[in-house]
Amino acid sequence: MNELRISGKAILQRGREQSLARFHPWVFSGAIAQITHGLPDGCWVSVEDAAGKIMGYGHYQKGSITIRMVIFGENFNPDVYNEKVAGAINFRRSINLPDEKTTAWRLIHGEGDGLPGLVIDIYDNVAVVQAHDAGMSADRQHIAGALMKNLGDRITAVYFRDTNSEAGQYISGSATSPGEVLEHGNRFMVDWEHGQKTGFFLDQRENRSLLSEYSQGRRVLNTFSYSGGFSVYALKGGAALVHSVDASASAIALCEENIRRNGFDPAVHKCFTADTFEFLKKGETHYDLIVLDPPAFAKHKDARHQAMKGYQRLNAEAMKVIATGGILFTFSCSQVVDRQLFYDTVMSSAIHAGRQARVIGHLSQPPDHPVSAFHPEGAYLKGLILHIS
Secondary structure, eight states, rough: OOOOOOEEEEEEETTTHHHHHHOOEEEEEEEEEOTTTTOOOEEEEEEOTTOOOOTEEEEEEESSSEEEEEESOOOOOTTHHHHHHHHHHHHHHHTSSSSTTTTTEEEEEEGGGGTTTEEEETTTTTEEEEEHHHHHHHHHHHHHHHHHHHHHHTSEEEEEETOOSSSSEEESOOOOOSSEEEETTTTEEETTTSSSTTSSSSHHHHHHHHHHHHHHTTTEEESOOTTHHHHHHHHHHSSEEEEEEEOOOHHHHHHHHHHHHHOOOOOGGGESSHHOOOOHHOOOOOOEEEEEEEOOOOOOOGHHHHHHHHHHHHHHHHHHHHHEEEOOOOOOOOSSSSSSHHHHHHHHHHHHHHHEEEEEEEOOTTTSSSOOOOOOGGGEEEEEEEEEO
């Protein structure tokens, strides 16, 4: 494994260094006055202000966000991955992760842990690395080395997933997927090789737990259910009936397995392989509690307008079939949709559906998905708990 090295240099336009002075990790193409010609995507570059002062170092990639800063300051640190992984572990220990009842947790959350474009989730003894940019993909062996150095007594395998490729690979050790993990004592099978994202949606852990408190005696609909996270918690909370809906047959199979593993009565749970919008339109059951946790409807600003139409339609359809006095848990994980825009869209859905809605809770991501104070864009998950009458 070769040592990390600097391949080029970027010089900023005069005055455009202010965001880096405030530790924002993104350098946009329009902020760059000069850059080394012919740089390959994923290489390391130094970043200087117009006066020649080194502001830091990051990964280069052609695009609107041209450089993602990993190191701030004049000194380049070739041991940066080891130090940042060690710091992330210490932070998770300070928030009591993992523990005997929760063995699935996020170790690295991109910019929130000072490693833009990198996600690392731990599933018991397997670390799943997901690279969202070329730099983190190129440095995968360094990342694996840092994981084994700091967690070698806990993890036995490192599995790598690149968002630009369907295929993944073990870059250290091996494991059998799906594998079982615990979350608040609940059992889940996680397929990190073929599942969505890294295999499980860890960002909803605390929201799933909260939903359990609202579930006693209620008829619950979990849409976009994937592997049944919210469904398991609803049953744990004493729901009278739970329906799980997802368009993916493989997700539904995993959901059914998770219900079985937790020992619930199969008579109170039923899965439907169906499009959520079409399922809601049929309105065959009036539910007391509905979960709307769709995938990101907008991954870039150009898609935001159409995404808001999708959120409005989805929430309106759910409000049409929810019982009077029902509870709606509704979410958006689109980073380009801010909290106020999501709130306004959901409220317009209530008007469209002709229902009264009262906000009884605001939801977000858990503490192992931290948001850097200098990168507010990292607060991507937003949710509302509504009482519908």
